Amino acid sequence: MALRVVFAAEHAADFANVLDEIRGHGYEVQLIHPFDYEPTASRSSDQDAVVIFIPLDRGGVSRLGGYQSTDVSLPRSAATFLIGMAPETTSDGTQSHQRRALDGVIPYPPSLEDLLRVLSGCEARLVAGTPDSGSPPDNETDHSRLKEFYERIVDTISDGIRVVDGRDRTIVLANRAHLAWIGKQAHEVIGVRARDVPWGFDANDCPVQMTDIVDAAIETAEPARRLIATCPHAGRELRWIDVVAYPMSGLSGSVDHVVLVGREVSERVRMETSLAAERDRRDHVLRSAPVGILTTDSTGTIEFANPPIAQIMGLEGTETVVGKNILVLPQLQAMEVAAGLWEVLTEGKPLHLDRVSCRTTSRRETICNVRAEPIISHAGEISGIVAVFEDVTETVLLQRRLSATTADLAMLSEIGELFQDSRDTEVILQTILVGVTAGEGLGFNRAFLLVADHETGTLRGSYAIGPSDIAEASRIWQELGKKPHSFRDILEGYREAISRDEVTVNKVAKNLVISLEDAQNIASKAAKERRAFLVTDGMNHPLVPRQLAEQLGTDSFVVAPLIFDDRVEGVIIADNAITRKSITELDLRSLELFAHQARLAVERSRLHAELERQLEELREAHELLRANHEEMLRTEKLAAMGQVAAQVAHEIRNPLVAIGGFARSIRNSLREDDQNRKFAEIIVEETARLENILREVLDFARPPHPRRDRVDVGSVLRRATEMLERELQKRSIRINVQIPRDPVMVLGDAGRLRQVFHNLIQNAMDAMERVDTSSRLLSISLSCETDRQVAVTVEDTGGGFEADALEHVFEPFFTTKSHGTGLGLAICQQIVLDHGGTLSITNKPERGATFTVRVPLLEKEVVNGENPGC
């Protein structure tokens, strides 16, 4: 059997020649780094003999793979030899236990002789077939070998083991795991008192002793246990060990040793801790959940119930619930959910119940939504149920209130519309009465209206609504029940009844007269204090006169004031005299609310009307302002233009006069046949035209100081027409003049009026230049439109104005002519306006334009008789 030689040496190169020599002797040599040494890996099979050389440090301790010296004592096969190589100086210092684990020690670096000696020794032992090849080469006793064997056994146990002598409490044994835990070498603890070798340090850095459980184990001869958080080194992270002290009895039966077995349970403790925290959190959530939660086991017995459950069931606490079966818990039976929950448990069918009435006390009803699910175990079986009770009382009540409010609002909105339509307080009051009695409204049987008469200081019964007796009531209500009525229909139906005096309720109403100042009457009190009252015992009520109760025929009614625009308009008395249905606080509140809404609606509608009126006023004021503003702008524009125009015109006139004058002079001095005479003539004509323009401009610029004479418009118009007669003939314009012979008198300036007519006729003539001579017709007429106003029209057939030109016709400097100042019509308009009249244009496209001057006639008394021309 060949020997394999393994060197676990850090500096094998130091003795490489020696290794070569060994190879020369036929050995297979393998080099490994000490840190690569693994006891298990180095373990050989039986067939394979290995001699492993390992280095020992100066302390005689092997340094292999980061393991402590004890590593070398790992079990190995019979054919494996472990030889230490110690530095010369310390080879003798090798620890005995180490030495026991080794098959031999040679000096380091190894000499060839030593190696060959050891190897041959090993070979010899192999050949000898020594049965206990693991036994140390030293001569030890059987006892110590046995001890060593046991020590090796305990060293293989991963739990820390410490054996303490029962008498002197010294440590007699500590296994590898324990030594590792406390960070000590065996020689540091063996024979030392146990209390001097702590198991580490606790959270306060105090050494952890196990004397208590050791004592307990000795005293009771029973195992004692302790779970403790320690750390082998002070100030480090704590680790948990579970230590059990087992008493070991000797032959005498008394405990002579205590075996402490420590197992690290940090992971378990951590898990348990987090599990507990999780459970705590879950319990907290369940307890503080806003819903009631209960769970049962597989038999339906309640295991858990959170405080809201007690609240929902009206119990002091959950103690009376837990432990009870869901089938027998009276509260669940009262809710009628017990059977359902049982089905969840038996059938596995989730339960889903909404708006279960959980409990009803005198004060309120509790309403819940109930949900239940089976709890399915890992095995897929139903292991219980979880039921959730959600208190939805508030929501349900809110919904009920909301839908009631919605209905109220719908009715009020309809009534509001009716109010909007009506400005008449009486109609509004009637509407309110209908609202109070209609089933769609407040649903009172009857309603009486007492109108406040502030002059006489009385509340006077005005009219009422309601059946006279049961028979009539059932007939009416049956009638109403047949088809859905709109509020408007109902109102219309009642209107007629209201006005009938023979109706019983109206008779009752007419008899109700109460002084507003009567402090002893509930009706006047309601009016005075402006609040509603509910009377339930009218016969004995201090503020209900017997007469009132008797008149009404009931002692239970409500009284509410009607206040519009901060004025008490009246009082409503409503009752259920027919059905005798009791009137509740809620009815009172509804009536109050209704009266308030009616008030708002009325005030709103009145306000609306007032606003509309004001708006209309504003609109008119605005229109006036706008007109004034436009007029002002126009005036300013004209004034500014006038100033400029006057300035320019004057500056031009003098030189123009000179030019024109000399041109005439030249013309007159020339013979008829002289060509220059024609040229001079042109200058004369053109300057005349310029002068004309200047005149227009200056006329326009002239400050308005019109004369206020009595003027016959007819003769002025006739004169203006006559002046242009020659020109009309020249232009082949036919003329149709209709002017009354008799005077038509106005107050004004004849010269300026003539200028207007002259201008208009001139314009008409100019306009007709464009059209064929055959269709040129000028129509001039004068007529009295009313006894206050005369109209002069000048109509041409010149084709009319373009639409966009039309709106600028009266603006200064606007012209459609190739020559002209564009001032003509502006001047005309100014003059007519100065006369308190209007100048307007009617345009017939393709045909012509008609200008109409309207000026006020001289008043009759001034004329001393009628205008004869009209």
Add this chain to the structure above:
Amino acid sequence: MAKILVVDDENALRVLYKHELTQDGHDVDLAGTADEAVAKVRETAYDVVILDIRMPGKDGLEALTEMFAERRNIKVIINSAYSSYKENFISWAAEHYVVKSADTTELKEKIAQVLGG
């Protein structure tokens, strides 16, 4: 034939009027300012004075007042570029008010009226 004084600050117009009126057989004197005109009126008894209103320095109206102070019966025809003054001229005690024009027909008519009356 009459003795006429034309008062106008515009030289061109003075020349024009002298030419026109001389042709009609009148004896025409000229004045370019109000003061000059008043001085001439003081010296000579004109049959008619043609007077411009707007002149630099003393205007026609002042001249008119001074002329009346000199000669109570003096005949004055206002000849102005300003048509707007025409409405007020009655209070000025002048005979006529003619708006200046290259066509001197109206002016000549008024002169004839004054001389004829």
